[in-house]
Amino acid sequence: MSDERTYGEEEVAEIFRMAAEARNAGGGTSLAPVNGFTLAELQSIGGEVGLAPERVAEAAAAVDLRRGALRRSELGMPxxxxxxxxxxxxxxxxxxxxxxxxxxxxFGAKGRTGSRGEVREWSNGNLNAFVEPTPTGYRLRLATTKSNGVALNRMGAASLMMALVTIVLLYVTGALAEEMLAPVMLSMMGGGALAWNALRLPGWAQQREEQMEVIAVRAAALLGAPPAPRLSGNGDPLLIPG
Incomplete structure (x- = not known):
């Protein structure tokens, strides 16, 4: 059985949609075979509907890149x-x-660069980019954490927990009616913090994911070509004796 990469029905539709958008047209396909389509088969099908093979290849590469996306959530929020x-x-x-x-x-940030052995790094606060070796070659790893989002989530959850405990204690002591203001204020603070995160974190995550996808596509394209020759001072390629 061939080890060539195959694409499932949903990926096929996505590839043709993206390839068609590149030429300002809509498109897609369905009914992929059980084992999926290879890239060559997709290019053949795309050619029948007027899609250039290189557009299909670019779209397929973009779908492959999206498989490397990672997201971590807390309390249902990224x-x-x-x-x-x-x-x-x-x-x-x-x-x-x-x-x-x-x-x-x-990312609109200067950041700082560094290196350790074969690992190269660019970082700006919690935003990091690494080029590092792997068993099969190299990889670009991008990652970021919304630290104030984590803090606000925990503060909100703690406030709600404190409000609940206070209500129980006041109920047990029979002072709930007289001292209700404190747990109400705690509940409002906690609920407000969580609501604010629920409104802003999805948009932040989507923006960062889109930015990372742009970087990933450009990096793959940049390193997909052979390295450019080093140039001498007058602009001519340097000749390295064998």
């Missing part, structure tokens, strides 16, 4: 997102600088 994409090789120094420039522009 608090951390990440993305991992395999790279065919390590970036050259120049390619790494290009990738760092792309990170700074996309």
């Amino acid at each position: 608090i951390a997102v990440g993305r991992t994409v395999d790279l065919p090789r390590a970036p050259t120094d120049r390619e790494w600088e290009m990738l760092v420039a792309d990170l700074r522009e996309t």
Whole structure:
């Protein structure tokens, strides 16, 4: 049985939708075979409806990249997102600088760079990007955590718990009617904190995921080509003796 990557029905539809959007047209397909379609089969089908093979390949690559998306939630709200994409090789120094420039522009942050052995890192607070070796090559790993979202979630949950405990104690002592203001205030504080996070965290997570997808696609495209030759001072390629 061939080890060539196959695409299921939902992925097929997504690939053709994205490829069609690239040429300002709608499209998709369905009824994929049980084992899915290979990229060559998708390109053949796409050609029958006017989609260029390279557009289908680009869309398929984007679907593969999305499989590396990660999201961590707390209390049903996203608090951390990440993305991992395999790279065919390590970036050259120049390619790494290009990738760092792309990170700074996309996230609107200068950040700091560093390296440890084969690992290269760009970080800005809780936002991190790593290029690191793997058993099969290299990968770009992007990750960020909304630290104030985590703190607000825990403060909100703690306030609601304190309000509940206070109500129980006041009920037991028979002072609930006279001292109701305190648990009500605690409940409002806790509920407000959780409601604020529920409103803002999904949008934050979606924005970061979209930014990370852009970075992942560009990095894969940048390192998918052979490294550019080093240039001498007059712009000519350097000749390295064998």
